[in-house]
Structures are given as structure tokens and as C-alpha cells.
Amino acid sequence: MSSLMSLSSQRGLVVCAAVFFLTTLVACSESPAPQEPLRSVKLLTVSAGALGFEGLYAAEVRARVESRLGFRVGGKLVQRPAEIGQRVASGQLLAVLDAQDFVLSAQAAQAQVTAAQSQRDLAAADFKRYEALRSQNFISGAELERREVGLKSAEAALNQAKAHAQAQSNQVGYARLTASHAGVVTAIEAEVGQVVSAGQVLVRLAHDGPRDAVFSVSESAMGDMQVGQALQATVLSTGQTVQGTVREMAASADPVTRTYLVKLALSKGEALPLGATLNVRAASLAGRGGAQAWAIKLPTSALRQEGQGTAVWVFDEASMTVNSQTVELGPVDGNEVVITSGLQPGQHVVSAGVHVLSPGQKVMVYKADAKARGLSPAIANAATSGPLAAPAAAPVPAAALVPASPR
Known part of the structure; x- marks a missing residue:
């Protein structure tokens, strides 16, 4: 009897284990992935x-002529009276270099002129004496010719010394940078104490006079613009309307933006401030060559x-x-x-x-x-x-x- 009960209990344990195992398998099995919704x-x-080419182009007012001024000689900058935004007159002093070395060179060149002048005077007096002796047949003609050659050589040395002295004197003048025209200083690129080289840009000067509106257009719009075309622009800050004519068009595209630069000559734009923003309204453009x-x-x-x-x-x-x-x-x-x-x-x-x-x-x-x-x-x-x-x-x-x- 006890053996039957033991066998029955063992069977019960086996059944329970099987049920637990199946339940675990079912619980651990992966649930089906949700179906992706059908989107509308x-x-x-x-x-x-x-293509509609008509539109507004943001433009900037610039001087028609802008000079980049620099010294014709190198040296240390000791003065710079010019400031950004300053209005200057033609010939007004903008910057000064240390000219001590140039002054010494000019003095040395002038001393050479004095020495050459003395040599020339001596050769002239010598030639005059030998000329008198030749007229009395005391010397040969060859001797007189040698004295004449010596005089010409002394005169050439004197002219060379004078030219060198003038060049050194000019160097002193080149140490002062002045405005070539009346205008407005738009940029300063050197400070006092800086050593600059010959030709280095120090001051940018926008000349007084005509003004241009500069803007960029795409290749498609570029094909329908032409020099002399009339366009209208509006000053963004005041709403003032100005008329302009296309004066210049770039021959090649900008390598970065792939756009073309257009310069619009503004009528009566001299009073507009430099750097002001304009909205240039392009005329209705059909397409390249006039076709849509x-x-x-x-x-x-x-x-x-x-x-x-x-x-x-x-x-x-x-x-x-x-x-x-x-x-x-x-x-x-x-x-x-x-x-x-x-x-x-x-x-x-x-x-x-x-x-x-x-x-x-x-x-x-x-x-x-x-x-x-x-x-x-x-x-x-x-x-x-x-x-x-x-x-x-x-x-x-x-x-x-x-x-x-x-x-």
C-alpha cells in the first residue's frame, strides 16, 4: 500500500514539473512583432x-572708386592720424613712418653731390687752361681731347650724384602717407609701432562721388541682365526709392557661391551712406535669350x-x-x-x-x-x-x- 502511494506521489511530481516547464517555455517565447501601421x-x-526670375536682391552701397593706400617705402609706423569713418580732404596726412634713416641717406647723397660738383669744377678749369695752351701750340690735340673727356666724365658723375640725391630726398617724402582724393576712410589695417613693408595696404579710402549698389544674382537671372538696363532700388532704412542702371557685370561666377556680381550705378546716390542696404527690384525676366x-x-x-x-x-x-x-x-x-x-x-x-x-x-x-x-x-x-x-x-x-x- 505504501509503495502504491509512493509511486502515485512520484507521478504527481513529474506531472507538476512538466506543467511548470511548459508554462516557462510559453512565457519565454517571443511575442510577435507589432505590424507596422499603414501610413497615409x-x-x-x-x-x-x-521659373520666376522677378524678385528682390539685397545690395550694398559702395563707392564707385575705392583706393587701398600704402607707403612706397618700408619702416616703422610712428603716427596714424586717420581713423575709420573719418572724412578727409585730398592731400590730408593719414600716416607717418620713422624717416630718420631716409634723412641720413639724403644727407649722404647731398654730400656726394658737393664732391661731384667740386670734381666737375676742377675738370672744367683744367680743360680751360689746356685749351689756351693748345691755341698757342704748346700741347698736342690728343692731350686736349683727354682733358675734354675728363670734363665730360666729371659732369656725368655730377648728374648721377644729383639724381641719387633727388631719389633719397623722395624717400623722405614717401615716409608721409597722404590722401590721394577726398573721401571717407573705410578701413585701417596698421597700428602705431608696427613695422610695415613697401606697398602694404594701411588705409582704405572710399572716394567722394558716384555710388554703386553691388549685389549677386544667379546664373539664370544673369542671362537676362545686360549693361545699361534700368532697375529700381529701395533704401531699407528709410524707404527712399532710387533709380539705377546696370554698369558692370562679372565675367565669371564666384568660386564659392556660384553667383555673379552686378554693379548698379545709382542716380543721385552720392548722399547715401556707405554700406547702406538696398533692395534692388529686378524687372520681370522671361528667361535666357527672352524665351520662357x-x-x-x-x-x-x-x-x-x-x-x-x-x-x-x-x-x-x-x-x-x-x-x-x-x-x-x-x-x-x-x-x-x-x-x-x-x-x-x-x-x-x-x-x-x-x-x-x-x-x-x-x-x-x-x-x-x-x-x-x-x-x-x-x-x-x-x-x-x-x-x-x-x-x-x-x-x-x-x-x-x-x-x-x-x-
């Missing part, structure tokens, strides 16, 4: 639109960063999925960016919520979008009419977009 997206159809320019443009909300480039989500109607497509960016046109390559007209691109999608992800099309884009009836019937499953991401600023390859 808004689409836009890629198409070529007209067309390009693919997308809003910044459709663009996203991918590595070192920029990409968009292209919608595949057959599989109802989105795929990443790298694009190259062109200039900004208003609130849109020109796409130079990577897309073809007729493709459908996701215009909102681009930062919550992944390659190959299945999506639903917003119902109003499906009908507007002319998608197949099956897709339009299956499209959602409610709010988007994911909020739209904030638009990417145009300045933050990085082209996929340098332009």
Missing part, C-alpha cells in the same frame, strides 16, 4: 513649371537629407510602396527648389511626412489626393479620406539642403 501620404505630381524658362520644382517639404545629398520619396502605384530617389538641386525659386536631375514629369512624389517613411514601405494615398492625381479607381477607392496617420514633418529650409553632387 499626400502626393504631388512632378511637372515642369515656369521651364524647370521641375518641388516644395521644400518634399525634400529630405540622405547621407551627403538630398532625396525624395517616389510613389509606385503598382505596389503601393514608396522608394527613395536622390535628386540634384538647383537655385531656389520663391518657396520652391529647382530639381536639375533625378525626376521625370509624371512621377508622383510624397509631399508631406517624408521623415516617417522607409524604403519599400506600403502606404495609402490620401483620398482627395488620389482623385486629384488621376490614380487608378482601385487605388482611389482604397484611399483613406481621414487624417494622415503620421503628422507632416516640418519643411526643410532651402538653405539647409545639400546637393547630391557639386554644381
Whole structure:
């Protein structure tokens, strides 16, 4: 009897252990991954639109002529009366070098002139005596010619000494830097006590007189501007309107910004302060050569960063999925960016919520979008009419977009 009870208890223990083991396996098994939600997206159809070149360009008022002044000799700067913003007259003193060495050199050169003058006077008197002796046939003609050559040599030495003395005297004058024209000092690039070299720029002087508005334009706008074209500008601080004429256009693009510098000659702009900001309104430009320019443009909300480039989500109607497509960016046109390559007209691109999608992800099309884009009836019937499953991401600023390859 006791053996039967012992056997029964052993069986019970085995059953309990098996139940515990199965329960543990069930508890430790991985739960199925939650299914990714089917997101609803808004689409836009890629198409070529007209480029609008009309707009405002921020310009800066500059003097038409600006001199970069420096000493013609090197030395230690001992005085600098000029200050930034100071209005100076023509010939006004701007800076002074230590001229002690130049003065000593000038004195030495003057002493050489005195010595050369003495040698020339002695040679002249000697030639005069020998000339009298030759007239009395006491000396030969060859001897007189030697005295004449000695006189000419002494005169040449005297002229050389005088020229050297004048050059050294000029060096003393070069130690004083004066304003070449009346104007305004716009920059100071040396301080008292500094040793400067010959030709080093110390003072920048904006000449009084005509003023220019200087601004940069893109290559597309550059093609429709021409010298002599009339433009209108507005002073940002006062609202004053001034007229101008395109005076100069850069022959090549800036290597960094890839824009072209334009100088607008301002009519009656002499009273405008240097450095003032103007808004130059360009006339309505049709496009290069007078023909309307067309390009693919997308809003910044459709663009996203991918590595070192920029990409968009292209919608595949057959599989109802989105795929990443790298694009190259062109200039900004208003609130849109020109796409130079990577897309073809007729493709459908996701215009909102681009930062919550992944390659190959299945999506639903917003119902109003499906009908507007002319998608197949099956897709339009299956499209959602409610709010988007994911909020739209904030638009990417145009300045933050990085082209996929340098332009």
C-alpha cells in the first residue's frame, strides 16, 4: 500500500514539473512583432513649371572708386592720424613712418653731390687752361681731347650724384602717407609701432562721388541682365526709392557661391551712406535669350537629407510602396527648389511626412489626393479620406539642403 502511494506521489511530481516547464517555455517565447501601421501620404505630381526670375536682391552701397593706400617705402609706423569713418580732404596726412634713416641717406647723397660738383669744377678749369695752351701750340690735340673727356666724365658723375640725391630726398617724402582724393576712410589695417613693408595696404579710402549698389544674382537671372538696363532700388532704412542702371557685370561666377556680381550705378546716390542696404527690384525676366524658362520644382517639404545629398520619396502605384530617389538641386525659386536631375514629369512624389517613411514601405494615398492625381479607381477607392496617420514633418529650409553632387 505504501509503495502504491509512493509511486502515485512520484507521478504527481513529474506531472507538476512538466506543467511548470511548459508554462516557462510559453512565457519565454517571443511575442510577435507589432505590424507596422499603414501610413497615409499626400502626393504631388512632378511637372515642369515656369521659373520666376522677378524678385528682390539685397545690395550694398559702395563707392564707385575705392583706393587701398600704402607707403612706397618700408619702416616703422610712428603716427596714424586717420581713423575709420573719418572724412578727409585730398592731400590730408593719414600716416607717418620713422624717416630718420631716409634723412641720413639724403644727407649722404647731398654730400656726394658737393664732391661731384667740386670734381666737375676742377675738370672744367683744367680743360680751360689746356685749351689756351693748345691755341698757342704748346700741347698736342690728343692731350686736349683727354682733358675734354675728363670734363665730360666729371659732369656725368655730377648728374648721377644729383639724381641719387633727388631719389633719397623722395624717400623722405614717401615716409608721409597722404590722401590721394577726398573721401571717407573705410578701413585701417596698421597700428602705431608696427613695422610695415613697401606697398602694404594701411588705409582704405572710399572716394567722394558716384555710388554703386553691388549685389549677386544667379546664373539664370544673369542671362537676362545686360549693361545699361534700368532697375529700381529701395533704401531699407528709410524707404527712399532710387533709380539705377546696370554698369558692370562679372565675367565669371564666384568660386564659392556660384553667383555673379552686378554693379548698379545709382542716380543721385552720392548722399547715401556707405554700406547702406538696398533692395534692388529686378524687372520681370522671361528667361535666357527672352524665351520662357521651364524647370521641375518641388516644395521644400518634399525634400529630405540622405547621407551627403538630398532625396525624395517616389510613389509606385503598382505596389503601393514608396522608394527613395536622390535628386540634384538647383537655385531656389520663391518657396520652391529647382530639381536639375533625378525626376521625370509624371512621377508622383510624397509631399508631406517624408521623415516617417522607409524604403519599400506600403502606404495609402490620401483620398482627395488620389482623385486629384488621376490614380487608378482601385487605388482611389482604397484611399483613406481621414487624417494622415503620421503628422507632416516640418519643411526643410532651402538653405539647409545639400546637393547630391557639386554644381
